[in-house]
Amino acid sequence: MLARPDDDVTTTALQRLVIGVVLLVLAIGLGIQVTLEADIDIDDWWNSFVDVFSPLQPGAFVMNFLGGGWFATFVVPLGAAAILLALRRPWGALFALCASAGSALAVQLLKAAFGRARPEDMIVISDHGSYPSGHTANAATIAVIAVVIVPRVWVAVVGAAWVFAMAFSRTQVHAHWFSDTVGGTLAGLGAALVVAALFTAVLERERERLDR
Numbered sequence: 001m002l003a004r005p006d007d008d009v010t011t012t013a014l015q016r017l018v019i020g021v022v023l024l025v026l027a028i029g030l031g032i033q034v035t036l037e038a039d040i041d042i043d044d045w046w047n048s049f050v051d052v053f054s055p056l057q058p059g060a061f062v063m064n065f066l067g068g069g070w071f072a073t074f075v076v077p078l079g080a081a082a083i084l085l086a087l088r089r090p091w092g093a094l095f096a097l098c099a100s101a102g103s104a105l106a107v108q109l110l111k112a113a114f115g116r117a118r119p120e121d122m123i124v125i126s127d128h129g130s131y132p133s134g135h136t137a138n139a140a141t142i143a144v145i146a147v148v149i150v151p152r153v154w155v156a157v158v159g160a161a162w163v164f165a166m167a168f169s170r171t172q173v174h175a176h177w178f179s180d181t182v183g184g185t186l187a188g189l190g191a192a193l194v195v196a197a198l199f200t201a202v203l204e205r206e207r208e209r210l211d212r
Helices: 005-038 041-066 069-086 092-115 134-149 152-170 178-211
Strands: none
Touching: 005 092, 005 178, 041 069, 041 134, 041 152, 041 178, 069 092, 069 134, 092 134, 092 178, 134 152, 134 178
């Protein structure tokens, strides 16, 4: 018997929910580990080694602006929502806003819970709480939003490249430890996927309406 469309949508929603929750649990678990273990070898090694790529530092300053502060908090999600509204995707616009808000909330809760100190050689201004990286979480959330709205392989590849570039840039300016960026990726992906699970059915109906 062939699966009905409704069954496929339910399956997709459940998959997103389960994967999202697992990723959030992993982010919490990694946060506990970095809190209990004062010195993590890969963090110390990478924080020193990343200076080899110092010629790329100007790009890291650009990423610092694009991935945080008022630009990432307001301009990016509102801009994405405006574009989706213009494309007659109101549910997509609401999803983008909710995913961004959910990711930001998850990051702030984790920062408050773990209160990890940032590297002492940080060369940009950032708020308190090194774990997880909010910039990287935001990049991961954007990637999930893009793939959910436009489920294409090339979109996933570009999204992954964006997350990698953002994670690298955060260590390049010594704003985060390597493990912070891993935690940020987990938190951003996880939070966005949980929200995506809640929107799966309405997003699919919206896509079908536009395809007619």
